[in-house]
Each structure stands twice: as structure tokens, then as C-alpha cells.
Amino acid sequence: MRRIISASRRTDIPVFYGEWFMGRLKEGFVGVVNPYGGQKFILSLRPEDVTAIVFWSKNFGPFMENLEIIERMGYRFYFNYTVTSVPSVFEESVDRTAAIEALKRLSRTYSAKRINWRFDPIIVSSVSGRDFYVREFEALACELAGHVERCIFSFVTEYGKVKRNFDKLERTTGVRVIRASDEFKIELANELVEIAESYGIRMFSCCNDCLVGEKISKARCVDGGIIEELFYPEGISYSLKPTREQCGCAESTDIGAYDTCPHGCIYCYANTEAQRSKRAQERHDTESVFLGWSRSESEGWISEVGDGGTEAGGGKMELWSR
Numbered sequence: 001m002r003r004i005i006s007a008s009r010r011t012d013i014p015v016f017y018g019e020w021f022m023g024r025l026k027e028g029f030v031g032v033v034n035p036y037g038g039q040k041f042i043l044s045l046r047p048e049d050v051t052a053i054v055f056w057s058k059n060f061g062p063f064m065e066n067l068e069i070i071e072r073m074g075y076r077f078y079f080n081y082t083v084t085s086v087p088s089v090f091e092e093s094v095d096r097t098a099a100i101e102a103l104k105r106l107s108r109t110y111s112a113k114r115i116n117w118r119f120d121p122i123i124v125s126s127v128s129g130r131d132f133y134v135r136e137f138e139a140l141a142c143e144l145a146g147h148v149e150r151c152i153f154s155f156v157t158e159y160g161k162v163k164r165n166f167d168k169l170e171r172t173t174g175v176r177v178i179r180a181s182d183e184f185k186i187e188l189a190n191e192l193v194e195i196a197e198s199y200g201i202r203m204f205s206c207c208n209d210c211l212v213g214e215k216i217s218k219a220r221c222v223d224g225g226i227i228e229e230l231f232y233p234e235g236i237s238y239s240l241k242p243t244r245e246q247c248g249c250a251e252s253t254d255i256g257a258y259d260t261c262p263h264g265c266i267y268c269y270a271n272t273e274a275q276r277s278k279r280a281q282e283r284h285d286t287e288s289v290f291l292g293w294s295r296s297e298s299e300g301w302i303s304e305v306g307d308g309g310t311e312a313g314g315g316k317m318e319l320w321s322r
Contacts, residue, residue, distance in 0.1 A: 001049070002048075002049055002050065002051045003043075003049070003050065003051060003251075003252065003253050004050075004051050004052055004053075004054060004222060004224070004227065004238070004250060004251065004252035004253070005043075005045070005050055005052070005053045005054070005252065005253055005255060006053075006054050006056070006222055006252040006253065006254040006255070006256075007021065007053055007054065007055050007056065007254075007255055007256065008056055008254050008255055008256025009056060009243070009254050009256065009270070010035070010254055010256030010257055010258050010260070010261070010270045011256040011257060011258075011260040011261040011270060011291070011292075012056070012057050012058055012059075012261050012263060013055070013056075013057070013255075013256060013291075014055060014056075014057040014059070014060050014062065014063035014066075015057055015058065015059055015062055015063070015263075016260075016261065016262065016281055016284075017260075017284065017286075017291060018062060018063050018066050019286045020284070020286045020288070020291060021066070022066055022069070022070075023286060023287065024045055024255075024289070025045055025070065025073060025075070027045075027289075028044065028045055028046045029042055029043060029044055029045055029046075029289070030042070030043050030045050030255050030289060030290075030291075031043075031288075031289040031290035031291075031293075031298055031301065031302070032253065032254070032255055032290070033257065033290060033292075033293070035257070035258050040290070040301045040304075042289075042302065043253060043255065047073060047074035047075055050075060050076075051076070051227060051236060051238070052075075052076040052077055052078065052227045052230075052231060053070075053075055053076070053077040054077070054078060054079075054080060054221070054222050054252065055077055055078070055079050055080065056079075056080040056082070057079070057080075057081065057082070058081075058082045058083070058094050058099055058263060059094070059095065059098060059099040059102055060079065060081065060102050060103070060106050061098055061099070061101070061102035061105070064102070064105065064106070064109070067109075067110075076227070076230070076231040077114075078114040078115070078116070078226060078227070078230060079106065079110075079114055079115045079116065080116045080118055080152075080221055081099075081103055081106070081115050081116065081117055081118060081148075082118040082120060083096065083099055083100060083103065083117060083118070083119070083140060083144070084096075084118075084119060084120065084121070085119070085132075085133065085136030085137060085139075085140055086121070086122075086123050086128060086267070087125075087127050087128050087132075087175075089127065089169065089173060089175050089266070090123055090125075090169075090265065090266045090267055091263070091265045091266070091267075092264065093262075093263050093264050093265075094263060094265070100140075100143055100144070103115065103117070103144065103147060103148070104144075104147050107146075107147035107148065108147075112146070112147055112148050112149045113149060113229075113230065114230060115147070115148050115149075115150070116148075116150050116151075116152050116204075116221065117144060117148040117150065117151045117152070117201075118151075118152045118153075118206075118221075119137065119140070119151050119152070119153040119192075120152060120153055120154045120206060121154050121155060121156035121157070121267055122153060122154065122155045122156065122180075122188070123155075123156045123177060123267055124155070124177070124178045124179075124180040124184070125175055125176060125177045125178055126174075126175055126176040126178070127175055129178075130184070130187075130188055130191075133188060133192070134188070134191050134192070134195070137192050137195055137196075138195050141195055141196055141198075141199045141201060142199060144199075144201075145199040145200060145201070146200070148201060149200070149201060149202060150201065150202050150204060151196055151201050151202070151203050151204065152204045152205075152206050152219045152221060153189070153192065153203065153204070153205065153206065154205065154206035154207055154208055154219075155180055155185055155208060156177075156267050157207070157244075157269065158177075158179070159269045161269065161271075161272055162266075162267055162268070162269055165266045165267070166266065166267075169266055182210050185208060185210065185211060186210065186211060189203075189205065189208075189211045189216060190215075193215045193216055197215070202217065203215065203216045203217070204216065204217045204218065204219035204220075205217070205218060205219055206219040206221065206247075207219075207244060207245065207246040207247050208246065209246045218248045219248060220248040220249050220250065221249055222249040222250050222251075222252045223249070223250060224236065224238030224239075224240075224250035227250075238250045238251065239251050255291065256270075256291060257290070257291045257292035257293075258270050258271070258272075258292075259271055259272055259273075259276050259277050259280055259292070260277055260280045260281060260284070260291060260292045261277050261281075262274070262277050262278040262280075262281045264277070264278070280292055289301075289302060
């Protein structure tokens with residue numbers, strides 16, 4: 001069964017786990033742990049079983065050489081590239097200048113059509129209001145003009161762990177996050193779309209349907225239509241499978257793991273606590289089949305599944321569990 005691979009909403013594989021990912025492609029399979037139920041799966045990554053790979057990252061610079069190899073191996077892929085303008089208090093470890101330069105290089109190599117620029121999330125706060133985002137978005141749009149055609153944006157969602165991080169931030173720094181009204185979001189979005197239009201960039205709203213209209217389309221970060229347009233002019237079969245309320249994404253399988261991304265962004269829903277993710281990255285085993293788990297644990301799980309009659313190293317490999 002062919003499927004779309006998401007690599008990954010849950011962690012920044014191109015920055016932190018590129019060697020591991022390349023190992024998984026060479027082996028032709030990867031292990032995935034369901035973050036909600038704990039079930040273990042083995043998933044084929046052979047080119048004939050992969051419709052396309054959707055890569056997510058804040059900086060593809062460290063991964064560029066790998067992309068050349070991946071393309072030669074016969075994989076098709078496009079990019080969700082996050083470049084925000086949030087104040088450093090929310091995103092202190094990201095080198096934005098390096099990220100922008102890498103995005104330009106990526107666009108020159110693979111074309112603007114294969115890049116979703118993610119201006120995500122917008123966090124309204126005591127240090128980042130309307131004027132801040134209008135100014136910063138204009139600067140980024142000017143910088144990226146000609147290198148991107150699409151911009152996906154969203155306002156931050158305060159999941160439980162995110163709200164706890166925001167509360168802690170206010171206690172320690174005094175920076176206060178403000179819950180924006182729909183009216184505020186609509187007004188700001190309309191200003192951003194006017195700026196984007198002037199630089200030849202189309203705007204797409206992620207999980208904020210109140211912003212969708214004549215000039216703002218509904219975002220599909222994993223987009224079967226884009227994959228079809230880029231790689232399958234004869235057409236492909238895909239279905240929509242939202243990951244949260246108002247999500248427009250096509251069905252995909254994410255091979256990342258929560259609590260493994262050491263970027264340390266305060267707004268991230270995929271990390272419980274920054275130090276926990278840093279420790280996970282430091283002890284990561286590049287030879288493990290499952291990201292975020294040891295090689296010995298991975299081998300044990302593979303053996304368990306193998307006992308059920310499927311051999312991890314050969315034969316037709318589907319998504320299966322035990």
C-alpha cells in the first residue's frame with residue numbers, strides 16, 4: 001500500500017535526525033510508536049511504497065546533501081519550511097538568518113512550487129502585537145519574494161502543555177500571551193494578505209476557518225493536490241484525514257516522535273519540557289528503528305512483530321502492529 005510519509009510534525013528530522021532518517025531509507029523500513037495508544041508499527045519506506053515525503057523543518061541547510069541522495073533513490077518530496085517572526089523569548093534557539101539563506105538555496109535547487117513557507121504560529125503577546133507582525137511579515141515576505149509562492153499561517157493553539165509553558169514564561173519574564181479574538185485575527189490576516197499579494201505570495205489559513213475567504217484559502221500542509229500537481233500528472237488516489245479541528249490535510253503517516261525536538265520553542269505542542277527533549281536527542285541511537293527509542297528496545301519490538309509471521313527485513317511490508 002502506497003502512502004504519504006510525514007517527516008515530521010512531531011520533531012525536526014532534517015535538523016536533528018538526518019543520519020537516522022537516511023539509515024531508515026537505506027534499510028527500507030521504519031518503526032513508529034502511536035503517541036496516543038502506544039501501539040508499535042513497522043512501516044515500509046521503499047520508494048515503491050511511498051507516494052511522497054512531506055518534510056517539515058525550521059532549517060533545511062544541514063539536510064541539503066541528503067536531499068540529493070533521497071531524490072536519486074527515487075523518492076518524491078516537498079517541504080513545509082517554518083520561518084516565523086516571533087520574538088526570541090518564544091523561539092530562542094533558531095538561527096533565522098541561516099534558515100532564510102537555506103530556504104533560498106532550497107528554492108533555487110527544487111523550485112518555489114515545492115515549498116510551503118509556514119509563518120506559524122502567530123503569538124499575540126505583550127511584546128508582539130498587530131504592528132509587530134505587520135512589520136515583521138513585510139520584512140520576511142520581501143526577503144523571500146521569488147523563493148516561495150505559498151504562505152501557510154496560523155494563530156497559536158493553547159494546548160494544555162503550551163498553556164503551562166506560557167504561564168511559566170509570564171512568571172519568569174513578565175511576557176504575557178494574549179488570546180486574540182476572531183475579529184483581531186481577521187483584521188490582521190487581511191493586512192498580511194495585502195502584503196503577501198504585493199510580493200506574489202498566496203496565503204493559506206491553517207486550522208482557522210474564520211479567516212478563509214476570497215483571498216485566503218484553507219491550508220493543507222499535507223496536500224494530495226500539491227503532490228499530484230508536482231509528481232503525478234496522471235492523478236493519484238488520496239483521502240482527507242484532519243489531524244485536529246479545522247485541519248485540511250490529506251491522510252499521511254508521521255514517523256516522528258514527541259518529546260524529541262531540542263529547538264525548545266515555548267509554543268510547541270510536541271514537547272512537554274525542553275530539557276526532556278534535549279536529553280532524548282543526546283541519547284538518540286542513529287541505528288534504532290524507532291526514533292526516540294534505544295536500539296535494544298527497537299529490536300525487541302521488531303522481534304515481537306516478527307513472531308506474528310512478518311519479517312522486518314524482507315517480503316512485502318505493510319503497516320502492521322501487534
